[in-house]
Amino acid sequence: MPHVVTQACCGDASCVYACPVNCIHPTPDEPDFGIAEMLYIDPSTCVDCGACVSACPVGAIVPGHRLDEKAARFVDANAAHYGYTQRDAVRFPVQQDWRLPLAPIDKPKAVRGGPAVIDIAIVGSGPSAMYAADELLKQPRVRVTVYERLNLPFGLSRFGVAPDHTSTRLVMDLFDEVARHPNITILLNTEVGRDVTLDELRAKHTAVLWAGGAPTDRPLPVPGVDLRGVQSATSIVGWYNGHPDFVDAGPDLSTERVVVIGNGNVALDVARILTADVDALADTSISRDALASLRESKVREVVVAARRGPEHAAFTLPELIGLADGSARVWVDPADLVGASVDGVDDPTIAAKISLLQEISQRERPAEPFIRLTFGQTPVAIEGSDSATGVRFAHEGSESVLETGLVLTAIGYRGVPVPGLPFDDATGTIANVDGRVTDTPGVYVTGWIKRGPSGFIGTNKTDSGQTVANLLADIEAASPGR
Template structure:
């Protein structure tokens, strides 16, 4: 732990003691005992949106349910904390709702507990009537091309984790000294990465981006970001909100090739309204001369971004010493079919782009959690029927591990409610046998102690939260996140 972090922690703990905030909160400090409860005991693995939305629906709909939420990190909220872009604070407002759920008497949070090692799935099944897996997608899809292990090539998952303060990525330290960056993929995450790299530091200073990341962006030499997709303008995966933010980003100008949009106007009448509006904005940027304030802003811009279509990566090119990325080679593609079902096929042509940084944003990937849980390696999901894990009574799933890494937080909410309804139906129909009492987390006391694991309660998280907000307030930010797990644990247990 750095001396800086230690000083902050000690100073803050003194404040907590003086103010009385460090007094034991009986609601949230977990006291394990041997007692059991006749209520329905439900365990949720993962404290991101899927986990909290599932818990919310269960607790609201059934007064006899008690929910324990297990999280491997000391802090809750998953991708809301570590995936949402720092300059999108409005999206993070769902944390307020999740906090209300965590404060309910029939809900307990257990951070710093890894399912699969600290506690096994079999042990969970013995302690709970139902186990719901909501642990998301911690892996990244591989490019599968030579050179992707070179220094300067990152997955979007890791890159986003770096600027959002995910402890596992705190030492990523990407080199932003080159003038060109290539981002592979054209979804919202790809645009998030591009926007953070190109945003004026004055804007980022007002967000919860980590200070180390902010310093790196402030010293960046990046002038050009190329956002590449295998297919065409009608298949880009971003939303119009994200695209509009890029178009309006101060200090930058968009560079689109009008030839990519020839003939597309004729197809607009047959596509859904969201896609139509998105395509119309792309066409306007590509084919119309800017006017008014846009013209002035783009003329004065010192940085640019572009969307490059119909390109598929085939090799990452190294520097002369073979250690770092120097560029990327693409196969030029063409489309067969139309609309969302159009497929990219090779033309035989190739193209190279020089760059010093590559971020692969081609998708997150869920990973298997335990040998006893069915897992589809090809699809990267747990095989399920509306959230009921196939051929495994009492086991359910929700979120990305259920349907794959697609959709926004609202999509996850609806998906989680569906899983919760299935659990409730199974309780009512007695498909889920709740006739015998189960001990829930009370049965895990000895196991966790024996394995040297001390869970972090929700009140422990609130100490971390309070320190982060205090640190942020002193430098004009909404929060300055703790990056070191041991410091989090020290503070939470104080």
């Protein structure tokens, strides 16, 4: 039985390059790569060679013979991407007439121009920075200095990814390996703009690559958001992951109901952590303070409220499968799915999400504390005089108030301007063309501050590859004679 990509896939496409028969898609060259919710193995062409398993940094690929019942939905998801239905996938025989080709090792093209030592500053040490460093360090003449404002490296792969997503967090092992390269120096507790200026970096280094991420939340534009008891999901995520900026952001968990506004993967992360079995969380990297607060929590229900219907759910299919089949207790009120149907839905991922939500809605309401996913609820105001007492939602022409003492906004992230660099206010990014900062020679961008806050950890690999290729090409073009 063919290999299957499962929940932990963070889209770095390492498996694509490892696969000898090109059966993993979308590849970075294909148009839907940037928007795909995961990568998928074509069961009809996979030859079960296992090359992708060793290439995957987060253990997301499972050989067919090791799949358990829980992974069955991923068998379907992989197969459905290629137009096969249900469990057709298990029937594909492994092809016998293949052999693993000798690995085509692409030796990176050496940079021919520029100074004897190409000295690059990278601002930030998140995934985009580390993938960029990895790419740059393939050039023996390159030295990299990473400037990171926090006391620990690797950005959101450490301070964003949920502590119970242990496989995804394994990507930090890869970044550790990059950090051990002799030609890289990582300066922690060093904020560019506070401890050193951008102009100083530009004067000192051959080029500067800004990889500072998109650190702020998109604000919820309704009255009452400033009340006590309304917090951003960012602050909660930072709090449970031990982010130094959010040590004091612990929420008041004396309320029985929490309302999370927005239903992307971050909303699901937060809901999962607030309803998780605390003893199971104790074995993860969760902050000890957060763990102690969760032990005292009175929360019985976390409502994840989405403005639009299930066909527009922002969470990805792998995350929903993880929620439905994992240890989380999740529920959907059948009344919330009235009118939802897979009829006429062409996209297999959307269809799979709708059917799984329908399946969940047929289950018994789980024991408390549990997560309730709701749809079609537009928040119009946070109620309360001093602290939040409820959220007023509009739903099909009428309004109602859902009582709660804690409201978490999770409607997306946004980049902030960097003094001295052009900012595109519409997208919340540093203005750039393919990573070259507009009208600012020698300065480049990558990651969320380049393309906006979308995609997975691995999406930053191809993104950084593009920026680094342009950066090196500019160095060559500036003094090609060397």
